[in-house]
Amino acid sequence: MLLDALTTLLLLAGAVFFFAGTLGLLRFPDVYTRLHALAKADNLGLGCVLAGLALQADSLAVALKLLAIWPLALIASAAVGYSIARRAERLGVVPWQEQDQ
Amino acid sequence: MNFTSAELALAVALFLLVNLGAALWRAARGPTPADRMLAALLFGSTGTGILVLLAFAGGSPALVDVALTLALLAAISGIAFAQRAWLGKVEEDDAA
Amino acid sequence: MIVSFLRRGTLFALLWLIASEGNPAAWPLAVAGIAGATVASLWLLPAKVLPPISPAGLARFLIWFIRQSLAGGVQVALLAVQPRLALRPALIELPLTVPPGLPRLLFTAALSLMPGTLGVRLQGDTLLVHVLDRQQPLQAEELAERVAGVFGGAR
Structure with a gap:
């Protein structure tokens, strides 16, 4: 019962973080800031979802398998995020600056 | 509240699918080629999330293996992309 | 050399156990996979190159x-x-x-x-x-x- 409640909480939190990541991707002004949104918010969302489902797993092995996905996703994000940022910089994409009021 | 965890998982999976669609639209729209590369990040995180949620909601445990493989491939290809830049000393031309 | 072989072998065996959910049916594949992964990892990242990890x-x-x-x-x-x-x-x-x-x-x-x-x-x-x-x-x-x-x- 308590596990179910925790799972509900974690799945909803995951959905919120994924939504925030998408919102950042749509709203943020340049590729660098969008990368921040995706690399960080989406990974946190995935972590919440994985933790929530691991609580419901039938065996320890399944739970560990679910949790093993998270570090892989983190590695992918860090590596791909770096590649994209470097490519943008090499393409001469100038970081967005806020306007003084 | 009257719903099971499986139903919630299905609902969240559908919600993530909508997110993925919106995000892919942005990635496809650009404006720079670097923006389009953001799609690669989306499949690693949102794609994996949808797969594990569906595995739980649909009761097909094999989808967890698919998700694990997808995450593994995303990590390996990400490292392959970044490796020369991280470990290499010279910046060669990679205009392709 | 032997120590790092055993250490990495144990690590890969643990990963196999998780990925296969402890299913013993495919043990010949498991032995081959774990041995292959250990040899490949020692070849690609020799223990000499790896800085000591605490x-x-x-x-x-x-x-x-x-x-x-x-x-x-x-x-x-x-x-x-x-x-x-x-x-x-x-x-x-x-x-x-x-x-x-x-x-x-x-x-x-x-x-x-x-x-x-x-x-x-x-x-x-x-x-x-x-x-x-x-x-x-x-x-x-x-x-x-x-x-x-x-x-x-x-x-």
Whole structure:
């Protein structure tokens, strides 16, 4: 019962973080800031979802398998995020600056 | 509240699918080629999330293996992309 | 050589156990897979090349890093849902104190998942970093210390 409640909480939190990541991707002004949104918010969302489902797993092995996905996703994000940022910089994409009021 | 965890998982999976669609639209729209590369990040995180949620909601445990493989491939290809830049000393031309 | 063979073999066996959910039916495949992975890992990353890793330092690093990446996700999520965008981005040059190779790799990767920072270009001994808020203090020094702790660099 308590596990179910925790799972509900974690799945909803995951959905919120994924939504925030998408919102950042749509709203943020340049590729660098969008990368921040995706690399960080989406990974946190995935972590919440994985933790929530691991609580419901039938065996320890399944739970560990679910949790093993998270570090892989983190590695992918860090590596791909770096590649994209470097490519943008090499393409001469100038970081967005806020306007003084 | 009257719903099971499986139903919630299905609902969240559908919600993530909508997110993925919106995000892919942005990635496809650009404006720079670097923006389009953001799609690669989306499949690693949102794609994996949808797969594990569906595995739980649909009761097909094999989808967890698919998700694990997808995450593994995303990590390996990400490292392959970044490796020369991280470990290499010279910046060669990679205009392709 | 033998020690690192056994150590890595145990690691891969553990991974196999998790991935196969403890199913013993495919044991010949398991033996072949674990042996193959161990040999390949020793070939691609020989024990000589690998700097010594402190298990305690690694554990401390992971706990700290998970907290940092949670904070990073929460921060950027809050920025994304705010009605007014409160971004003050900038590119800054960060002189690197961690040694090249694996420590530097870990530093760059971890920095990109921490609050407000994103590695853009590694060149020589500086890392170009994109920050979301240039008034937010960088946590690079603490990260460098913790990375040094992972690789047994007692300070």
